[in-house]
Amino acid sequence: MPIALRKARKADLDALVRIHTAAYPDDRDAAARRRGFERTGMGTFADTHVAVLDGEVAGHAFLRRSRAFFGGRPVALGAVASVGVAPEARGRGVGAALMAHLHRISEARGDALTMLYAFKRGFYDRLGYGPSRPATRLVLSPRAIPSSWRASVVHVGKGRLAEVRAVYASVAAGSTGWLARSDVWWTRWSSHPRRCVLGVDAPRGKGLRGYVSFFLEQRESHAETRLYVDELVAVGHDVRRALVGALGAMRDQVSEIELETAQGDPLCFALVDPDRLRFGTDVVEHAIGDVVTGPLVRVGSPARALEARGYLADGSVDLVVTDEDGAREAVGVDVRRGRGRARPGRTRDALEVDRRTFASLLFGGLAASDAHALGWLGGSDRAIARADAVLRLPAPAPVDRF
Ligand SMILES: CC(C)(COP(=O)(O)OP(=O)(O)OC[C@H]1O[C@@H](n2cnc3c(N)ncnc32)[C@H](O)[C@@H]1OP(=O)(O)O)[C@@H](O)C(=O)NCCC(=O)NCCS
Structure with a gap:
């Protein structure tokens, strides 16, 4: 029987949750997965497509409209996510058919590219996907950040979301691959209860010149505290140094900081004993992070x-x-x-x-x-x-x- 391809319907939700649970077997419960289909920061239920094999929903994938910046221009792209095929239907061409379906839709509506974050790169290679340059995820002691970089920073509350969005928009325009974010995305971003945001004020109350958003994590009381940088957005190198300096000022509480940077970022040159609390191996004496694959x-x-x-x-x-x-x-x-x-x-x-x-x-x-x-x-x-x-x-x- 041929594979039929169509948009998902509400009546498919139980099957979608079952397929998703098998394809992405982390500890999310069924309710969280259902919410993931019904509403997300980037799209709606209408962005879910399914493959039907022998009359049963056998695979799902999201295709969301988005725009990302390349060479100073916003480019229309199809953001592909959550590709999953039911265990009983694997290896019968359902995944490939679903992807071909998404590519047809994306091309017909004028997108210049499709993009996805894959953990099965081999599957996408043969469908025409090429890799992006990886990023570097630095893992470093806050004491590695030069104290001379400390400058005046402020807490950025929810009331300053418009200013945060304005800085993001101006920096994203010159980036490679940053998304033009939707209102829903920003609402979710600003309502995350554990997000900390520090910023650098522009002179004379003229908004923000940059911000760093991060999460502090402690597994239990009195355990070590780690700091995960979610994004660091700065107009100007001095502002960026001030924001990184502010992370360094957390040194009396935080044991390690994780911060993702573009490959070739010069920050590493300025770090002082970044691996001071960790030890190496025969092969890698001093590791200060990981290489992280980019989107396909x-x-x-x-x-x-x-x-x-x-x-x-x-x-x-x-x-x-x-x-x-x-x-x-x-x-x-x-x-x-x-x-x-x-x-x-x-x-x-x-x-x-x-x-x-x-x-x-x-x-x-x-x-x-x-x-x-x-x-x-x-x-x-x-x-x-x-x-x-x-x-x-x-x-x-x-x-x-x-
Ligand atoms: C990856 C997945 C969607 C493939 O679905 P599928 O319907 O079994 O795929 P197809 O039958 O269309 O397979 C197409 C081909 O890709 C191959 N393939 C699948 N995964 C591959 C991988 N990681 N590397 C290389 N080839 C791969 C298959 O072997 C098949 O090759 P063949 O035609 O020569 O036999 C499915 O295995 C799945 O749901 N996995 C769990 C979730 C997942 O990994 N999703 C992708 C996340 S990025």
């Missing part, structure tokens, strides 16, 4: 993707993109004042890539020269250098996982 990205139409994102440098790039079925498409982009205009590609001196690599180059922060080093991209040194300059994006440090 997939592009439908190459020309649309090239026009949707912004660019930090002008120039032209020509590519021949091969898809999973071996079909080749020559496409080019001319960038003037940060905006790209797509055109049929010139095949002379073009770069050769597959669709996964193309997605990573456009939206994943992968440099053309790095793709070449991996054997993922062919082309002359000149064409590679040109693509490095034109397609370059700041290293992604995504804050919102979905």
